[in-house]
Amino acid sequence: MDTEEQKIEQLTRKLMESTAERPSSALLGKIMGEVRKSQPSIRRIYIPNKSVFSTPIGGLLIYILLAIIGLFLFYYIPPEQSESVLIPLKAYFPLILTVGGCISLFFFLTKLERWLHMKMK
Amino acid sequence: MDERKWIEQTLAGDTRSFSCLVVKYEKMAFTIAFRILNNREEAEEVVQDAFVKMYRALSGFQFDSKFSTWFYRIVYRTALSARKEQRPFLRIEEGKGYEQVTTDEADTASGVLERKDRQLIIKQLLGRLSADDSLMLTLFYLEECSIDEIHTITGLTQTNIKTKLFRARKRFYEELQKTMQQETNDIR
Numbered sequence: 097m098d099t100e101e102q103k104i105e106q107l108t109r110k111l112m113e114s115t116a117e118r119p120s121s122a123l124l125g126k127i128m129g130e131v132r133k134s135q136p137s138i139r140r141i142y143i144p145n146k147s148v149f150s151t152p153i154g155g156l157l158i159y160i161l162l163a164i165i166g167l168f169l170f171y172y173i174p175p176e177q178s179e180s181v182l183i184p185l186k187a188y189f190p191l192i193l194t195v196g197g198c199i200s201l202f203f204f205l206t207k208l209e210r211w212l213h214m215k216m217k
Numbered sequence: 218m219d220e221r222k223w224i225e226q227t228l229a230g231d232t233r234s235f236s237c238l239v240v241k242y243e244k245m246a247f248t249i250a251f252r253i254l255n256n257r258e259e260a261e262e263v264v265q266d267a268f269v270k271m272y273r274a275l276s277g278f279q280f281d282s283k284f285s286t287w288f289y290r291i292v293y294r295t296a297l298s299a300r301k302e303q304r305p306f307l308r309i310e311e312g313k314g315y316e317q318v319t320t321d322e323a324d325t326a327s328g329v330l331e332r333k334d335r336q337l338i339i340k341q342l343l344g345r346l347s348a349d350d351s352l353m354l355t356l357f358y359l360e361e362c363s364i365d366e367i368h369t370i371t372g373l374t375q376t377n378i379k380t381k382l383f384r385a386r387k388r389f390y391e392e393l394q395k396t397m398q399q400e401t402n403d404i405r
Contacts, residue, residue, distance in 0.1 A: 104318050107326055108386055111393075112358035115339050119247040123261055127239050127268045131232060134269055 220284055228276055239268060242285065245360055246292045252352040253296040255344060263299050267292040286366045289356075293370050322390035325397050342392050350385035357382055 173181060185192075220241075226234035246267060250260035271291050278287055329335055343351040356362045356370065367378050 104323060104386070107323060107330070108354070108389070109358050109361075110330055111326060111335070111339055112354060114336050115248075115343060115355070115359055116244050117248045117251045117257075117260075117340075119243055119261055119264065120257075123243055123247070123264065124236065124239055126261075127243070127265050128232065128236055130265055130269045131235060131272050134273065135232075 221280065224275060224278065224284065227272070235272060242288060243268075245285070246288070248355055248359070249289060249292050249352065250296045250299075252343070252355050253293070253348045254300060255348065259299060260296075263296045264292065266299075267295040270295065282369065283366065285360075286362070286369050289360075289362075290370045316387055318387060318390045322394050325394045326390055329393060329397065338393075338396065342389065342396060345392060346385070346388060349381065350388055353378070353382050353385045354389060 169181070220238070223234040223237045227238065243264060246264045247260055250263040250267070251257065254260050254263065267288075271288050274291070278284065329338060332338065343354070346354075353367070356367050357364075362370070364375050364378050367373070368375050371378070373381070
């Protein structure tokens with residue numbers, strides 16, 4: 097670019113300075129109003145809890161697993177050994193029953209609470 | 218806070234960050250729309266529409282180009298639709314000879330530079346030029362867009378843009394000289 101051309105470029109730039117048009121002061125408000133209108137409305141969505149314990153399949157799997165362990169103890173442990181395993185277990189039986197009852201009650205009440213919560217919405 | 222932050226926060230649902238983008242770009246968006254439509258009310262409607270379009274399309278902006286260029290393209294297309302003329306900027310014959318700005322014209326323009334009412338004179342002059350010419354001058358000399366950026370905004374070829382710019386500049390100086398001569402004649 098020669099010097100003459102550079103001078104013309106500079107002169108044009110200076111002449112064009114501050115020639116931006118000014119919109120009305122209400123434009124910002126109008127734009128923001130339109131944008132807020134176009135925002136998607138927020139909806140409450142119930143997302144089901146997909147944890148293994150709360151699904152019937154998960155529960156079923158646990159019961160099958162417990163049944164397999166029970167059968168294994170019943171068939172594969174010799175009677176003299178099974179007695180030595182089951183007799184000490186008898187002492188802990190009330191404790192196992194209490195803990196098992198508490199856990200199942202906990203899951204039942206959690207389920208019930210969610211169901212009631214959903215119904216109330 | 219920078220532009221990228223405003224965009225990210227807008228995408229996260231913060232409309233206050235979006236209002237920062239509006240404040241930054243409304244003037245230039247309005248100028249582009251006004252140069253094409255030459256009507257203030259219509260230009261404001263176009264700007265409003267363009268901002269809403271930009272808000273909806275913001276998640277698709279990849280930061281691989283300047284945000285301003287991407288947004289001005291939306292403004293340009295919205296203004297063209299408002300004019301109901303899809304191609305106001307006809308492709309002109311490339312490489313055809315064009316006249317240079319004369320020394321006389323440049324001297325007159327330098328004289329205008331000293332005047333207090335320079336802004337008013339130039340704005341009136343831009344209003345008399347075609348939409349094509351005034352938009353090219355605005356994008357290149359006022360907004361300081363590169364030829365490549367103007368190509369992204371308008372979709373015209375780079376050679377076409379250069380030719381148009383050269384012609385627009387020549388017409389600008391011719392008109393300026395005419396205006397000044399008219400003024401001198403009126404005083405006499």
